[in-house]
Amino acid sequence: MINYKGKVAARRLYEEFGLSSSHDFEVEDLVHARDIIYEEKALPHSDGRIVFGKSKAMISINSEIQSAGRKRFTIAHELGHYEMHRGCKLPEDTPLTLDYFKHGSQEYEANEFATELLMPEHEFRSFVQDRAFSPDLLREIAAYFNTSITSSAFRYLQIGPHPLFLFYSRNRNLVYWKNSPNYYLTVKDIIRLPVPDDSVAMEFYAHQTIYSKEESAQEIVKSTWFETRGYDDNAPFYEYAIVTKNYNTVLSVVWED
Ligand SMILES: [Zn+2]
Incomplete structure (x- = not known):
């Protein structure tokens, strides 16, 4: 309920x-x-x-x-x-x-x-309709509503038109994930385990890499976070890692164009 x-x-x-x-x-x-x-x-x-x-x-x-x-x-x-x-x-x-x-x-x-x-x-829906999803859009939402990027990402996941996944990790390990309603992909079974080696989240944990605004949509592949069958292994996906350095956490926004 x-x-x-x-x-x-x-x-x-x-x-x-x-x-x-x-x-x-x-x-x-x-x-x-x-x-x-x-x-x-x-x-x-x-x-x-x-x-x-x-x-x-x-x-x-x-x-x-x-x-x-x-x-x-x-x-x-x-x-x-x-x-x-x-x-x-x-x-x-x-x-x-x-x-x-x-x-x-x-x-x-x-x-x-x-x-x-x-x-x-109602305000959120009218703000995001007809705008393509991107990290910039999340920044525009946060600026317009004067709130955080993280809460904008969660709001977008709930009611935004473009389907997303959010992966929340801390100290390298995946804590939880969430998907947009009616958007189902099989996530790798890694709760409480390290995030995937080829994820943008791991680039932060392993090398402290934080991408600039212009580069925040990093191309990954579907198999980075999801179970795949041979033929769709290389479908391009994108990951935007929202890093909170002080708490060593990453919120990974993952989507397909
Ligand atoms: Zn509280």
Whole structure:
């Protein structure tokens, strides 16, 4: 069963504040409107957290976050916890809870909330329709919606028109993968094992290679990540590795033209 709680809570906020577009507000304003104490400070091991006190809640965001888009997504995620999980004891949020992989339904719901708040479905669909998929498009999405490339990639995977796979790895090992709805290819059985030797992700783990913007769509072959039968081994695919150096993680966006 699909869990729509996050999306519903975000739509409710749009209605309550009479907002019609993601460009109508700053997410900090919504935090203030809820009378939540907000602070930015150095958080050594996390991007953000929310703590519920007796009468007020406090959101802390890591002041070291460089990207404005990532900071905004993190604030929206914490606000989602406030809207849906008030009073619950929640873990600190790291890039591992701020992605879309399974970390319990509360993290999923907070990410869905942040996604719908910052990249509402109707606005997102009209922005991406008629644009070819590329790493540049993900950057344009992140700039337009003022959010992170990672969250743009997950949003695109959910509702974008071009089918994709996302492979999330940490310390060389594949943690999880996700595919666009109705796009099925057989992924190599390497969960918890090293990413493929000929993947762009491995180029980072083995040689710290990070490609420039212009070169971020690297050509690979279907058999890099997927099981293939002889005749289609060499079908060209592309991989865009989104690297988070500090956490030694790579989100590989993989697609076929
Ligand atoms: Zn969280």
